[in-house]
Amino acid sequence: MKKILKGKKILITGSSNGIGMYLAIHVAGKGGEPILVSRSINKLRIIKDIIEKKYDVPVHCYEADLADDQMWKDVLQSIFLDHGSLDAVINNAGVGKFDAVNESNWNDIEQMISVNIRAAFRATYETLPYLIEQRRGHIINIGSQSGKMATPKSAVYSATKHAIIGYSNALRMEAEPYGVYVTTVNLGPVKTDFFQNADPTGKYEKAVQKIMLQPNQVAREIVQTLFVPKREMDRPVWMDLGSRCYQVYPSLFETLLSSQFNKK
Template sequence: MSGYRDLKNLEDRIALVTGASSGLGEQIAYQLAQKGAIVVACARNLDRLKEVAKSCAEFRGKKAYAVQMDVADPERIEKVVYQIENEVGPIDVLVNDAGFGLMQNALDFDMQVAEKMFRVNVLGTIYLSKFTALQMATRKRGAIINIASMAGKIATPKSSVYSATKAAVLGYSDALRLELKPLGISVMTVNPGPIRTKFFDKADESGNYLEKINGIVLNPELVAEKIVHSIGTAKRELNLPFFFNIANVGYALFPRLGDFLAAGIFNQK
C-alpha cells in the first residue's frame, strides 16, 4: 500500500477543509475528526470556525485548528498552506468545499457577483489545490476532494453562472486527477444534488426552493459520511443522489429530452 491508499486510515492525518464554518464543510470536518484526523477548519468566519474546531477536538481528543481564510485571496491561500505545513504538519487531505451560488436569470445577473463566484468556486479551488499538491507531491501521498455539483453536469434555468463554475471545477479536477495519480495523489469530485444547508439562504431569493423539492434534498451528515469513507480509494466521482447519476447518463444519451426535463419538471427554482 502506498500513496493515497495509505489514507484509508485517517488516524493523525492532517486534513484541511474549506467552507468548514457551516453546512457540508462543517459536517465533513466532523466526520474526519471522528476518524481520528487532525482537522484544520478554514473559512472567513473565525468565531464560528473556533466552535467547529472545538467540536472536532472533542470527538477523539485530537487537536483541531481554526484558520481564517478567504479563498478569493490567492496570497492568503499560499500563506495558509505553508503555515499549516510548517506549524501543524504535512497536509494529507484537502477538501475544497468553499463556494456559493445564486439562482437568478442570466440576463439579470450582476456580473460583479459572477466574477466573485468564479473567483471563489473555481479559482479558489485551483489555487488551493495547486499549493497543497506541491507539498503532497514531495511525499508522494495525498487526497484532494473537490466539491462540485450535479449542476455542473445538468444545468437548469436560473443556474447559468453557478453551473458554469461547477462545470469548470469538474473539468479542472478531471485533468488534475490524471496528472497527480503518478505522484500518489488522488483527486475525487463530489457532485451532490441539493443539500439541506445554509447555502440556500443566499442562493434562493424566493426562500421556498428546498420546500418545493423536499423529497430529494440530501442530508449533509450522510453526504459527509460518504465523502470521508471514499478517502484512500481510487473513486473518481461521487454522484448523489444515485438517480441524479442515472439522469446525467440519460441527458448525455438523449439531450433533447434532457433539455425538456431540465426546463420542466426539474426546474423548481
C-alpha cells in the same frame, strides 16, 4: 471506533457549517486532524472546542476569505509553515446565486468564479507539489450535479462546477503516477444554508425539499472515500443516472424536464 485516519492532516475549506462542519466531525471521529478554513473564525473556534472535547484530537483553525486570492495564498503558506505537510485537501467551499444571466449581478458572478473555481485551483496549486513530493495524498473537489446538467438561472454556478469536474478529470491523470488520488463529489440539493444566498425567496428549496440530501450523511460518505482511489462520488444515484442520460440526449431531456428545470 477504528482510527483509520490517525495522524492524517486533512484541510477542509468552507468548514464553519453544513457539509464542511460535518466533514470535520467525521475526520476527527476517525482519528484525523481537521485543518479548518472559513471566513467565520468564531464559528470555527466553537467547532474546534466541541470536536477536541469529544474526540481528543487537535483541530486547527484558519480565517480566510477565499474570494481574496492573495489572502488565501498567504493562509495556505501559513498552514504549511505550521504543519509541514498535509495528507488530503477537501475543496468544499462554494457559493451560488440563482439568477437569469440578464438579471444577474456582476459581483455575484465574480464571487462564484472566485470561490468555486479560483480558490480550489489555488489550494491545489499550492498543495500538490507537497503531495507529489511525499508521493501520497488525496484531493477531493466538491462539484455538483449542476456541473453535469445545467438548468435555467444557474448558468454561472453550473459553469463553475463544470470547470471543477473538468479540472479534476485532468488532474486525476496527472497526479495518479505520484500516488496522489483525485476524487470529484457531485451532489444534488443538500439541506444546508447554501440556498439562503442562492435563492432568498425560498421557492427552489421548497420545491426540492423532499429530495434534499442530508449534510451529515454526505460528509460521512465523503470521509469514507479518503485515501481510496475513487474517481467520482455521485449523489443521489437517481439524479446521477438522469444526468448521464441528459449527456446522451440533451435536447430530449431539456424538453421533457423543462417544467422541473424552471423551478428556481
